[in-house]
Each structure stands twice: as structure tokens, then as C-alpha cells.
Amino acid sequence: MSDAPRMNRLAMVTYSAALMLMIGWLLIVGQAILLPVLVGIIAVYILTTAAEAMKALPVVGRMPRRARRLSVLLGMVAAFLVLASFITSNATAISFSIRGYRSNFDALQARFLELLGVHELPSWANLSERLLEVFDVTNLMPIALSTLSGGGSVLIAAALYAVFILAELDKLPDKTLRAMGDAKQAEHTLEMARKINERIGGYLAAKTLVNVILAFVSYALLLLLGIEHPAFWAILIGLLNYIPYIGSVIAVVFPVTMSLVQYASFSHAAIALVALMVPQIAVGYYIEPKFLGRSVNLSPFTVLLALAIWTALWGMMGAILAVPLTAMVMIILAEIPPTRFIAVMMSETGEL
Numbered sequence: 001m002s003d004a005p006r007m008n009r010l011a012m013v014t015y016s017a018a019l020m021l022m023i024g025w026l027l028i029v030g031q032a033i034l035l036p037v038l039v040g041i042i043a044v045y046i047l048t049t050a051a052e053a054m055k056a057l058p059v060v061g062r063m064p065r066r067a068r069r070l071s072v073l074l075g076m077v078a079a080f081l082v083l084a085s086f087i088t089s090n091a092t093a094i095s096f097s098i099r100g101y102r103s104n105f106d107a108l109q110a111r112f113l114e115l116l117g118v119h120e121l122p123s124w125a126n127l128s129e130r131l132l133e134v135f136d137v138t139n140l141m142p143i144a145l146s147t148l149s150g151g152g153s154v155l156i157a158a159a160l161y162a163v164f165i166l167a168e169l170d171k172l173p174d175k176t177l178r179a180m181g182d183a184k185q186a187e188h189t190l191e192m193a194r195k196i197n198e199r200i201g202g203y204l205a206a207k208t209l210v211n212v213i214l215a216f217v218s219y220a221l222l223l224l225l226g227i228e229h230p231a232f233w234a235i236l237i238g239l240l241n242y243i244p245y246i247g248s249v250i251a252v253v254f255p256v257t258m259s260l261v262q263y264a265s266f267s268h269a270a271i272a273l274v275a276l277m278v279p280q281i282a283v284g285y286y287i288e289p290k291f292l293g294r295s296v297n298l299s300p301f302t303v304l305l306a307l308a309i310w311t312a313l314w315g316m317m318g319a320i321l322a323v324p325l326t327a328m329v330m331i332i333l334a335e336i337p338p339t340r341f342i343a344v345m346m347s348e349t350g351e352l
Contacts, residue, residue, distance in 0.1 A: 027313050035314055036154050040161030042324050047072045049201030069166050077159055090232040097228060196331050200324045203296050210283060211238040217279045225272050227259050242320045244303050245284060252276045296327040299348045
């Protein structure tokens with residue numbers, strides 16, 4: 001008899017591992033269907049949070065709730081179209097401007113080799129030719145356009161899903177009650193949905209505000225440093241900051257590289273690196289943990305693990321959605337008694 005509970009636990013672990021593998025396989029295979037649906041659901045959380053916040057505005061607050069939600073959705077789509085056009089045009093401009101700094105490439109190469117004690121140019125060290133090939137507009141534009149078109153198709157499909165979800169959102173309580181057949185169970189399900197809405201909507205709203213402020217601060221620093229295309233780099237830093245911990249740090253590498261190419265000065269690039277990293281460190285290690293950490297209640301290890309998993313599954317879009325998706329999973333696990341301990345381990349404080 002003593003072996004029976006042990007066998008049951010082993011069977012439970014085996015079934016759980018098989019279920020996780022199957023879910024992972026379904027997420028990879030069904031990415032084209034599942035990703036727009038999940039983005040649409042998260043968009044609904046943003047829309048409902050923003051629509052409720054618009055109540056405080058003098059004129060817009062008097063609009064019907066559906067009209068406010070629709071106006072926020074249209075604003076999000078318009079913002080994406082403007083950003084896509086801006087990024088495309090600036091990618092072309094940056095590619096052409098870098099080609100004008102060929103002499104700077106050669107000067108940097110000679111200076112670097114001199115620091116290494118190499119006085120004769122090796123045959124493989126034709127840095128300017130190689131970098132100009134990398135930054136050639138004919139190479140960059142297809143990559144930029146394919147990235148934007150892929151993200152655009154996901155967002156357009158997600159917007160359509162969000163419209164239909166919003167159309168049925170007000171009927172959700174009554175439909176849940178009819179589906180459950182039990183008022184107490186229906187209220188419990190709706191409470192879980194409200195908890196997800198509160199956490200995800202609050203996190204994304206606060207994260208967006210932080211990213212906008214970070215982009216403006218970066219823009220001011222880029223102007224002071226005299227780096228070309230400061231608006232483009234600032235927007236890139238703000239957008240990549242949606243990726244936890246590493247996103248904005250990766251984004252800083254690009255304007256620092258531009259500084260190095262533009263001024264052919266290692267010292268100017270070092271100053272740019274330090275100046276741009278200061279706000280990133282302030283945001284990543286003070287502002288976001290203090291103001292955003294409690295909103296999703298995820299431990300730093302869980303965030304890093306989620307970032308690795310969702311990026312492996314869905315690439316850049318998975319990295320951006322890693323935190324809200326993992327927060328949703330944690331809330332759902334917390335409502336299921338056998339899996340509640342997993343949610344406790346995922347949380348930052350241990351309190352759910």
C-alpha cells in the first residue's frame with residue numbers, strides 16, 4: 001500500500017510533463033492562429049483599462065463605453081500605421097547615411113589595429129567593405145519590410161478579434177452564468193477574469209507610460225550627443241523596453257554604434273553608452289520593480305524563464321508578450337487547487 005501514493009505521484013508528474021510538451025507543440029504549430037487571438041485578448045484588456053481611464057476626461061468621458069473602447073482601438077491601429085511608416089522611412093535614411101561614413105570606418109579600423117600593435121593591414125580586415133554590405137539598403141529594406149509586414153498581419157488579425165470580443169464583452173456575465181448553471185461558480189469565473197483584466201491592463205498601461213518617458217529622455221540625450229536620427233533611436237529604445245530586462249539595453253547598442261560610425265571616436269561612443277544606459281538602469285532596477293513589480297506579482301526568475309520560453313516559441317512577439325501571458329497563466333494556475341503551488345512559486349511575494 002505504501003507504494004501506491006508514490007506511483008500516483010509518478011503518474012501525475014509523467015502526465016503533467018506529457019501535457020506540457022503537448023501544449024508547447026500546439027503553441028508552435030498553432031502560432032498563426034493562437035498568437036493573433038492572444039494579442040487580441042490582451043488588446044481588449046488594454047482597451048477596457050484605457051476606456052475606464054477616459055471617464056475622467058471632460059468631454060470624452062461622456063461618450064458611451066463602447067464608443068470609448070472603439071476610439072482607443074482605432075487610435076492603437078493608427079499609431080501602429082504611423083510607426084510602421086516612420087520606421088520604414090528612417091531605415092532607408094540610416095542605410096544611406098552610413099554609406100557616407102566610409103572614411104570613418106577606415107579610420108576606426110586603423111586606430112583599432114594600431115592599439116593592437118598591428119601596423120600592416122591584414123587582407124581580411126577590410127572592415128568598411130564588409131560593414132557597408134551589411135548596412136546596404138537593398139539588404140536592410142527586405143528585412144525591415146518583412147518584419148513589419150509579419151507584425152502588421154498579426155496586429156490586424158488581433159484588431160479584428162478584439163472588435164468581436166468587445167462586441168460581446170457586455171454580454172459575458174450573463175453568458176457565463178448560463179454556461180456554468182451555478183451563480184457562485186459563474187461569479188468565481190468572472191472574478192478571475194476581472195483579476196486578469198486588472199493586472200494585465202494595469203501592467204501594460206504603466207509599462208507604456210514608462211516606455212514613453214524613457215523614449216523622451218533618450219531623445220533628449222541623443223540630441224545633446226548629436227547622434228543622427230534621434231527620434232528613430234528613441235522610439236526603438238521605448239518599443240524594445242517592452243521586453244523585460246534586456247530589451248532597452250539591446251536597443252542602446254544601435255545608437256551607440258551610430259555614434260561610433262558618425263564621429264569615428266571611441267570616447268564619444270563610450271560617453272553615449274554611459275549616458276543612455278543611466279536611464280535604462282534607473283528604469284530597469286528602480287522604477288519598474290517599484291511601480292510595476294506588484295502589478296503582475298512575478299518573481300524575477302519567472303520573468304527571465306518566461307522570456308526565454310516565449311521567445312523560443314514565438315520570437316520577438318513572444319518576448320514582448322512574455323510578462324502578460326505568464327501573468328495570465330499564473331492567475332489561472334492559482335485558481336486550480338492541484339496547481340496552486342506552481343502559481344505560488346511563480347509569484348514574487350508568495351501571496352496570490
